[in-house]
Amino acid sequence: MQKMAATPPRFDQQFRNQFRQLLEWRRDVRRFDTRPLPDGLVDELLDIANLSPSVGLSQPWRFIMVDDVERRAQVTADFEQCNRAALEQFSGARAARYASLKLAGLREAPVQIATFVDVNPDQGHGLGQTTMPETLHYSSVLAIYSLWLAARTHGVGLGWVSILNPGVVKGICEVPDHWQFIAYLCLGYPLEEHTEPELQLSGWETRRSLGNKVIRR
Amino acid sequence: MQKMAATPPRFDQQFRNQFRQLLEWRRDVRRFDTRPLPDGLVDELLDIANLSPSVGLSQPWRFIMVDDVERRAQVTADFEQCNRAALEQFSGARAARYASLKLAGLREAPVQIATFVDVNPDQGHGLGQTTMPETLHYSSVLAIYSLWLAARTHGVGLGWVSILNPGVVKGICEVPDHWQFIAYLCLGYPLEEHTEPELQLSGWETRRSLGNKVIRR
Numbered sequence: 001m002q003k004m005a006a007t008p009p010r011f012d013q014q015f016r017n018q019f020r021q022l023l024e025w026r027r028d029v030r031r032f033d034t035r036p037l038p039d040g041l042v043d044e045l046l047d048i049a050n051l052s053p054s055v056g057l058s059q060p061w062r063f064i065m066v067d068d069v070e071r072r073a074q075v076t077a078d079f080e081q082c083n084r085a086a087l088e089q090f091s092g093a094r095a096a097r098y099a100s101l102k103l104a105g106l107r108e109a110p111v112q113i114a115t116f117v118d119v120n121p122d123q124g125h126g127l128g129q130t131t132m133p134e135t136l137h138y139s140s141v142l143a144i145y146s147l148w149l150a151a152r153t154h155g156v157g158l159g160w161v162s163i164l165n166p167g168v169v170k171g172i173c174e175v176p177d178h179w180q181f182i183a184y185l186c187l188g189y190p191l192e193e194h195t196e197p198e199l200q201l202s203g204w205e206t207r208r209s210l211g212n213k214v215i216r217r
Numbered sequence: 218m219q220k221m222a223a224t225p226p227r228f229d230q231q232f233r234n235q236f237r238q239l240l241e242w243r244r245d246v247r248r249f250d251t252r253p254l255p256d257g258l259v260d261e262l263l264d265i266a267n268l269s270p271s272v273g274l275s276q277p278w279r280f281i282m283v284d285d286v287e288r289r290a291q292v293t294a295d296f297e298q299c300n301r302a303a304l305e306q307f308s309g310a311r312a313a314r315y316a317s318l319k320l321a322g323l324r325e326a327p328v329q330i331a332t333f334v335d336v337n338p339d340q341g342h343g344l345g346q347t348t349m350p351e352t353l354h355y356s357s358v359l360a361i362y363s364l365w366l367a368a369r370t371h372g373v374g375l376g377w378v379s380i381l382n383p384g385v386v387k388g389i390c391e392v393p394d395h396w397q398f399i400a401y402l403c404l405g406y407p408l409e410e411h412t413e414p415e416l417q418l419s420g421w422e423t424r425r426s427l428g429n430k431v432i433r434r
Binding site for chain 1: 223225226227228232233235236237238239240241242243245263264265267268269270272273274275276278279280281282283284285288299302303306307311315320331340341342343344345346347348349351352354355358359362363365366367369370371372377379380381382383389390391392399400410411412414416417421422423424425426427430431432433434
């Protein structure tokens with residue numbers, strides 16, 4: 001039986017302005033308050049993430065809620081090792097600046113979610129992946145962004161940690177072989193809020209307008 | 218000189234409800250009205266995409282507006298060839314169902330944007346990419362999703378085409394060697410709107426709730 005069609009929403013200019021504000025104030029957060037998030041909020045955010053687009057309707061995103069103190073300590077140790085190795089790629093003033101950056105909130109964030117992609121999902125029948133199998137990974141990335149923006153609508157910040165060894169995180173989380181690591185997410189209330197990217201405030205890089213990023217053919 | 222800090226926005230429940238509606242009604246659109254989009258709208262959408270998160274503030278997304286009729290025909294031809302090859306992977310009822318799907322709106326969409334990642338960007342100084350260089354690609358994916366959602370706030374649909382040979386699209390778009398293909402985007406007003414994914418309405422796959430996609434460790 002065909003379901004009754006709901007009326008499609010029409011979004012007005014006020015909503016568009018607020019949506020733009022949401023993106024402007026999103027931020028990749030590394031400075032968290034340690035106070036916990038309200039009961040049920042993370043489930044609500046994950047539920048919204050599950051509305052994301054996925055190749056062939058494969059819904060290949062997999063979330064590990066990392067609650068265990070020992071596992072969190074292992075992730076932090078891996079981050080610190082990777083971060084020291086990354087520092088060695090720089091020299092002089094650039095190295096000093098790198099060393100001064102705070103690149104993760106792993107010790108403070110009350111909620112931590114390791115995100116994977118199932119590269120052999122039980123949905124989708126492989127549609128859309130033949131020439132571009134990486135679209136599975138991209139689907140997990142889209143789910144993370146839904147979660148990120150939804151969190152921000154509640155004043156909650158998210159930090160995406162990629163300075164990690166994927167194989168190490170996979171071992172810490174004890175996931176199946178056919179899951180691949182996408183990102184380690186820290187969530188919590190941010191200690192500060194601003195529209196400028198953290199890496200811009202710290203002098204690492206400056207955000208640029210679109211410029212040569214758009215070309216006509 | 219430190220810029221004056223603006224007041225961070227507080228999003229209310231009404232905005233959250235509308236944001237959820239935005240995600241629920243987003244859709245991957247393949248059935249487009251051919252009428253053009255309003256002047257300036259695509260520039261506004263790209264400007265919003267440029268607010269997306271990127272690893273190391275590298276902003277590695279690159280957009281090619283494919284306007285040329287001949288180039289569009291070449292992309293369509295590549296899609297049709299890849300789609301025939303994909304069909305051969307299925308047999309029986311599943312093959313018949315695949316053959317009945319409409320998987321792209323390449324002949325109708327008034328705006329078409331090939332999206333790439335610059336894997337050697339002139340921003341970011343490589344930060345965050347040492348152990349996970351794929352985060353550059355993920356940054357372009359995030360920009361696409363910003364554009365997608367922003368389009369929907371204007372009632373405009375987007376279809377992500379991945380049934381293409383990345384090398385062929387790269388050749389058609391004449392981009393530098395260090396750009397890699399991420400997605401070919403069709404934009405336009407949708408001919409229909411619904412909350413169910415197109416692949417669900419056509420019987421290919423059914424969207425599932427989170428279930429075993431969330432695990433505690």
